[in-house]
Amino acid sequence: MATPKQQEQHWRAPYELHHGVNAVHGGEVQLESYEILHHLRGYTEQQHRQHVWIYGGRVPCRMEDLVNLGGGMALDFFNKTVPIFLLAGDDERRGIAHLLLITLHNHIYRKWFRPYRTDIERGQFIAKLIYCHDQPDTSDDSAAVDLVMRMRTMINTQLRSIRPPQFYAISPLMKALSIIVPGQNYHSCDVMSNLGSMRVLVLVTGETEGLSGPISFDSIADRAERVTINGMSAVKTDLDTAIGFTTELEEREVAAFGPQPDPVAASTGNDPESDDALYHYQQIIAARLGWKYGPLIGPSSRWVDMERYPEWTGGGAQMDAVVMECLEKNAWKYHRSHCTCNAWRSG
Structure with a gap:
């Protein structure tokens, strides 16, 4: 039976509770093959979450960076479904970006x-x-859309000059759609407490190449206000509706063309940043833990037996429950110590 401390650490895998975390992570024990595969998937999940956060929220970005994209910062635009532009607002009602970045990342990732x-x-x-x-x-929707389209042009011009590695592409939806968060819509920390209801703009850019069909807002008509801004079609809606709408469109494209990149093919080859084999570190970890079945075959989404592991445990679960949760709590703590949101409400 798990101790109270172990119950608190719900992200721990059964073999970690049995052998001890240090013994497993230090390669001091031999695990069953299904345990090794679970451990490796957790490691892969952890690395993915860390990478998405670093390039999507933690690394500072300046306007000039958009015309000088390179390396990991450029690569992070590939294989994404939709860009979300966080705008600052104006001098009178500026958004609280330092708090929104981590809360928004966690909210969307968990969905x-x-x-x-x-x-x-x-x-x-x-x-x-x-x-x-x-x-x-x-200061208004017209200025917001104008800025976003200028930023998109800077980004797209630079990305078109880059030859992407194998299995990396800018998706048609990434070109066709943008979600815009005006700074005026998150100028108070009250918004962060109910992030799914935060108001956003969903903008159709007019780029349709590669889509299986036109983009229509009919499926969210009861939850959105149709608008035309600077001659472009858009809706005003809440964040969760916008994310759900994007997911529906992505599922439509997958039904038409299959997942992009192909999961099996994309699990071969090298990592574009390190140039090591994609599962280089996973293979080293596996060998230390007693793996006897040769090269790992991906994708890792097929590694875990969910009958053995019905609950989410391992490195990815720990990254979510400990690291990312701690970052969000610290952001809230910092904000509360400097909060002027009451001034906005009383002003």
């Missing part, structure tokens, strides 16, 4: 990710968060 089963080998994620801390002020 998108299916433990053990989501394909993550090539940086796939539903959203690419874009926030430039030196962006110009935007």
Whole structure:
């Protein structure tokens, strides 16, 4: 029976509770093959979450970076479904970006990710968060859309000059759609407490190449206000509706063309940043833990026997419950110590 402390650490895998975390992570014990595969999937989930957060929220971005994209920052635009532009707002009602970045990342990731089963080998994620801390002020929807389209042009011009590695592509939906979060819509921390209800703009850019069909807002007509901004079709809705709408469109495209990149093919080859074999480190870990079945065969979304592991445990679960949760709590703690949101409410 698990001790109270072990019950608190619900992310721990059964073999970690049995052998001890240090023994498992230090390769001091031999595990069964299904335990090794579970451990490796957890490691892969952890690395994916860390990478998405670093490039999507933690790394500072300036406007000039958008025309000088390279390396991991450029690569992070590939294999994403929709860009989400976080705008600063204006001098009178600026958004609280330092708090929104981590809360938004956690909120969206938890909606998108299916433990053990989501394909993550090539940086796939539903959203690419874009926030430039030196962006110009935007006081209304017209200015917001104008800025976003200028940022999109800068990004697309640079990405078109880059030859992407194998299995990396800019998805048609990434070109066709944008979610915009005006700074005026998150200028108070009250919004962060109910993030799914935060108001956003969903903008159709007019780029349709590669889509299986036109984009229609009919499926969310009862939860959205149709608008035309600077001649472009858009809706005003809440964040959760926008994410759900994006997911529906992604599922439509997968039904038409299959998952992109192909999960099996994309699990071969090398990592584009390290140039090591994709599962290089997983293979080393597996060997230390007693793996006897040769090269690992992906995708990792097929590694875990969910009858043996019905609950989410391992490295990915720990990353979510400990690291990302701690980052969000610390952001809240910092904000509360400097909070001026009451001034907004009383002003």
